[in-house]
Amino acid sequence: MFNPKPIENLCDYQCFLNHCMPICAVNMQPGLTSNQRFVCKNCIKITHLPVSPLKDVIQTIEKPIQQKLNSYEQIIAPYLELLKQLYGNISLMESIILQQLDQMTTIVNNWITSIKERGEQIARYNFFDQLDLIITKQQPKNQLETKQCYFDLITLNKTQVKQLNQYLDPFKYFQGYSKFQLLLKYIIVSQDQYDIKEDFTFSEKQRLQSISKQKQQPLEQELSGQQYNQYPLLKECSVNISFSYEIIPKLTFEQGELCQALAINYNNTLIAIASECNINILKINQSLNQINRPQLLQSLQKIHKNHVTILNFFKKESLMLNFLVSGSLDSTIIIWTPDQQQINWNALFKLRDHSYAINCLLISQSSRDHLMISGSADKTIKFWSLTIQNSWTCSQTIKEHTSYVYGLSINDEGNKLLSCGNDNYILIIHKSYKQQWQVKQKIHNDGISISFITDEIFVCQSIEGTLLTFHIMDQTNGEYIKQNSFQIQTGGKGNSLYFPLHYNKSKNILLSKNGHNVNLISLATNSPSDCQIILEQAIFFVQNMIFGTMSDDGNLLITWDSKSSEIQFRKYKEKL
Template identity: 25%
Template sequence: MSNYKEENICMIHHSQIVAINMDLNSDCQLRRYCSKCLLEKTYDGTIYINSEVQEHIQKIKEEYLEKKAYFLKHNVGTIESLQNAIQNIKVTFSYSLDKIFENLSTEKIRLQNQYFNIEETLNGVDLNNFHYFKLQSNENLFQIESFKSLIKASIDQIKNNESLQFCNQQIENLQEDDEVLTFTRGFNSQESNVIATPSLKILCQMHKKQIIAFDMNINRAKENRMACIQCIEEIPNSYTSLKTVQDKWKKFEEFKKNKYQQILEQNKENKDQILEQLKIISEAHNEMNLQITQYLNDYCQSLNQEMQQIFSQMGKNWAICQQKEIFDNIEKLITPTCNQEFSKNISEHYANEEKFVNLNVFDSIKKIRETLKESFYQISKMIKINSNLQIKSKEIQICEKLQSIRPPFSMNSKQVELSLSIESPRKLQVTKDVVQMSLKIKKFKLNLVPKSVSLSLQITLPSKLKIDKQQIQISMVSKQQKIRFENIIEGQKVTQDQNCYALIFDHTNNLLVAGCGQNIQTFKFNSGSFQSQSVFGQHYSNVTALCFIKFNQFISGDAKGQLQFWKEESNSWKQYQKLSSEHFEQINQILYSKKFNQIITCSNDKNITVLENKNQQVNIWACAQTISSHQSNVCSISLNDSETTLISSGSDKQLQIYSRQINFNLIQTIKVEDIIYRLQFIEDSSFCAQIQTGIHLNFYNFNKNQEQYILNQTAEVQNQKSCSQGFPIGICKKHSMILCKHGTYINVLKKMNNQIYRTEQSINFDTMYLYGALTSDGNYLVTWDYRSKQFQVRQLIVN
């Protein structure tokens, strides 16, 4: 401690050190100055106050640490790549590669420790000891070279294997810089020669000398902040240099500029979003208005033609009528309730006809309502509530509630109301009106001449509300991203004449496996381009299901219920097991449970089978459980993220949910109106299901109060009435995207900001015999359809 105090005392004047000379060529003992020294050496050009020197030293330390961190992180990343490569081929060269892997782990830990040691050492360097400090990297260079030699020697033992060429290339990427930590003056010498000590053309009121520093103490009077060299002598260690203050001011101005720029950009973005939503509302209204008008015109035209035909047959001369026709007419006339029965029958007939038209009209109005609801939600998030609003509660939650709607357009005149209202929650007390938004459709009476439907949108805002405690601000939100798939291989179609009922990507998305008739074909896949690798297979019927279980192993199932297990060895796929007795009809889907090391299959034989590999050294799979709770074909199955819940759907119009105990136990059955060909878990406690003839994709969530799954939302999708099995639902959590086949369409849905899924794109293939696969990152979609007999690749576009 005494040495430290001596270093901070001027050896000439015995006063406290306030500045340092950064010229390393000068005498080390004469580089520290007190305020009296400063008076003598003001214009020397090498004098800097302690705060500036400290900043300069800190900058040198940070630059050195950044360079070291780059090389160390580079080496750590290279070693991690080597670890992954070695791990993949570890099965073949177990002993040698285990040793290499161990050495790599040890070296990785050494490098990581070295980084932390350097950082800790640098923390101890400051303005009092930096000139003594010097760090060499010779030892590190020697260790890296020794380590490289060791690894190369180990790899040379098995170098005849081509898979290890990658390892040798990565080893060469290991490097170490020879940077030496030295502290130099580093200030701009050119500026020093022009102005020795930066100053203002303002004189100190007390000493009549140029201002070279400022007092940044917040309690100091504004007019007393400027200081000359004599001010610094009188009160040392309380001033900040002119250069430092000017740098801070520049940073502050840059900060202000960025803030103003952000406000301008956000304002423009909000304006564009609101105008876009208004455009969407207008387009939806116009489109549905034309559609409703077309429905009504078509119905009226059809009704007029039918009436004209009936009227033309009236007044017919009985002399030319058939005997049976005359008897039927007389039979009607002698019936006492002839008029009543005719009125009842004709009313029921045309009421049913009218109901069909009304449903079409109502569906169109529902679309307008959904568009308005989504646009209202988007706009409401971008509106800033006036700061004069006063609300008694601190917490504000906005509820969105859609009032119930009566069936529209009956035979007698009815008024239809669609309303969107924002209600105050239990904790919110608003002193005046609540914001309301209502959509009213004026009275409409159905007759032979259709009347127009008018829509009016009213938004009523209170003139002034008061907030007792806290201001409310709704932050501006980022624009909702839109997604779509675009075909990227026009003119480069990949023809496949054999029926392709199953496709799947491996875990890296670089290998595509397709079931082509009774054969299996593999393709190298890179950024949307195909390259055929191999064709093989031992199935005696069409391949209908595929599933990867490891990076070099997959399972195939066929239309006769046979399962075949494949493994890649020496760049070729070989079958290592075949199961023919677990199912006796078509395999529809295969899942792999990584956590429990199980394979789950479903089939048209009404069964779900769970396979286990109890002895992994032998690699033989056997049946552990058979689930037979469905009454017909089991079309689709799915596991949740934790692999504790299994769901299934069948031709018996049932959704079944199973919980994993030791085995899977049935805990819930949901009856639906038609067959569900495909379903998929989205999250751990929510899934979606596609009903064959429906126009919606249904979403189910687990209700903790009821302890069961319930339907909580639907999303409208395109469909062509009928559908076929195959092509499981694709999920991409990265883009909040669902990809689902329905009839002749592939529907692409995205989760909106209000947590509601909406169809963003519907791709029509004009055939329901359509199959495909989505890469795990959601960037590419590969399909095969019966109409084109071609593989097609589409790329995801996000904007």
């Protein structure tokens, strides 16, 4: 029934020399740390350490644990049998309750159908009979028909309520039972005092209108509490649109598995797409003039242990050009290196300092240094530096956020960093002359993604995905202050955690995912205090599970959505 299982996932451990090969043995010498214990075949060849095979060590550890488990199974066996019988009885009760609910659902559906059928009967008329009434100037007896209709409705409602009450006893203590009874009361209360022999009096109408008003009040209060006019709307340009992204119909790639991350390399020839725990590398035609389907170069499998959430290509002119970095829900970051032909990628480094999911990761494009920055559900921001030995190490950790880190953005100079998190705070972080990063300002503002527009302007998207808040730098003290908020009403609410804001400097376009829409917003920044914002295009998707990114030159927009289950390509086109 039970088998020994280590708390640690031994597959996640590397050898002490980081060869990126499976561990096969254990160094049994005393005084070593856990990171120095495991070795691979290459370690053994190089160091000739006295080691014990990993399998033998595991068997030695698990033998006494298995004996304890066997004794425990003998003790719990009779109790488990009784609990199985108890579970069977609960399942039987569940079946009875579900049958009761099915009966009630059928009654209400039939009730609705009967009322609609009566309406359909009233709607049908004989054209020639009605024509004769007009010609002979006779009035139809609408009053008698109204009374009869109302009487029929009373009879139907009372019959159906009586049937429902037969099935309600088992649910008296359920949440929602009192509201259910209140709805039945509303249906009956408007019928009890109606006299079929008298006209439908004005006082009776007033009473029913009062009941209807009471039922509508909570909804009106809810709508008034939302304060829709609190923020100016994002201006949508429906005339004289300056550009749009047009889909390339035949340039698609089928992707049935969940794709939460996409990345394009520096010259738009390679695309990396997440496929749940795996990564697919695609090659596309550089000019996009020829309509050819993307070519799958390689599928990077079984390295990440959970869904891939972040993908980024290294784009600086260096030896790391077209290297790929990935982050995952398994809390690891992997750097992948291509061969010379850029056909095969291999895992070069696996960084494990985070303890929970990687939510955001960026690569500084500054020419001064090689730097990666990651944000995690473990509430930390980590800075990764390339050492002289060409290995990556965590050089600094910031722990100012008190909940999940959601979004990161770095300026062009590489000396200012923005972060936003689930604690509803934005951090403005500066790099000091000692190459250390320090939090200079905290702004209370909820946000799920964030992006620099210029060094003096940044924008943050709300956690619900419907609000863009712009902040500008105060020239007197260098701190950022809130300037404007714009409510996006082009698709409803929708989480955009793994489809973050993306500002494209070359085209001056802000890419923002909102509900069922991918929005393309143009920005005209005449001065830090004058930023004109125009919604140029809103691309609608049937479902709101959408992920995507844009190329550096702004010419290519790629998306994946759960409805089409394919990678779609759109090309930038200016309007004449």
